[in-house]
Amino acid sequence: MSIITGQARRWTLAAGCAMGLLQGQALAQDSGRIIVLINPNSNEAATQSMTELAQAAVGEAATVQGRSNAGAPALLTTPEDMANAVPGVVAAGTEAASDPRVAALIVSAFSDPGLPELRAAVGIPVLGIGEEVFHEAARDGRPFGIVTVTPDEELIESFRQKAASLGYEAQYRGVRVTPGDPAELVRDPDRLDAALADAVRQSVGEDGAEAVIMGGGPLSASAIRLQSQFEQPLVVAVTAAARAAAKKIADPD
Numbered sequence: 001m002s003i004i005t006g007q008a009r010r011w012t013l014a015a016g017c018a019m020g021l022l023q024g025q026a027l028a029q030d031s032g033r034i035i036v037l038i039n040p041n042s043n044e045a046a047t048q049s050m051t052e053l054a055q056a057a058v059g060e061a062a063t064v065q066g067r068s069n070a071g072a073p074a075l076l077t078t079p080e081d082m083a084n085a086v087p088g089v090v091a092a093g094t095e096a097a098s099d100p101r102v103a104a105l106i107v108s109a110f111s112d113p114g115l116p117e118l119r120a121a122v123g124i125p126v127l128g129i130g131e132e133v134f135h136e137a138a139r140d141g142r143p144f145g146i147v148t149v150t151p152d153e154e155l156i157e158s159f160r161q162k163a164a165s166l167g168y169e170a171q172y173r174g175v176r177v178t179p180g181d182p183a184e185l186v187r188d189p190d191r192l193d194a195a196l197a198d199a200v201r202q203s204v205g206e207d208g209a210e211a212v213i214m215g216g217g218p219l220s221a222s223a224i225r226l227q228s229q230f231e232q233p234l235v236v237a238v239t240a241a242a243r244a245a246a247k248k249i250a251d252p253d
Helices: 002-030 044-061 079-097 115-121 129-137 153-165 189-205 217-229 237-250
Strands: 034-039 063-068 102-107 126-128 144-148 172-177 211-214
Touching (some): 034 044, 034 079, 034 237, 044 063, 044 217, 079 115, 102 237, 115 126, 126 129, 126 237, 129 153, 129 211, 129 237, 144 189, 189 211, 211 217
Parallel strands (some): 034 063, 034 102, 144 172, 144 211
């Protein structure tokens, strides 16, 4: 009788431990925080790449999920493209925010299309990669420049206006644009890296930048590949926004 009782006790304890472990895993999953990264264009490869970069930046603080704007072009190159992307960004963001596990949203295009509209529509933190990368590049008063593949003059002027609106106009050293068609360039990583490296050298050597922003979410992977060639930091917009999102989640106040 005592043997049966001992075995029963051991089985009961084992079952209890197993149930506790399963409940703990379920609780961890239930309480897991999600950051949704919204790519305002429709390029799924770019969405995946940016999502992976954001995940690396936040580590175990949250799970990053990517969303593409299916109704938009594969690359946004003009202010009209940015404006047309806004409804899709807001729709994706409001849908994501309806999930209680989603703790923050990232708008992952350099011009932050739909950022103010999405902030007004949801009750969780919404960060734009353009806004956050300016904060990081301008840290400690250092002068900074931007390199991008987008030659649109109106869009480039919007970068200057953003620098001014954020209080960084005195540190802003302008934009260097790669030559050639941007849509073709982003499809060829080797050509893209070579063109961006030349633009970074111009920003540093001729404009006096001490940090260089890679102007566009799809340029983030190139920044990482090129960083070893430069002493100056190549500031990755996706990474800057992901770190800021993780900080917001950890310290909402």
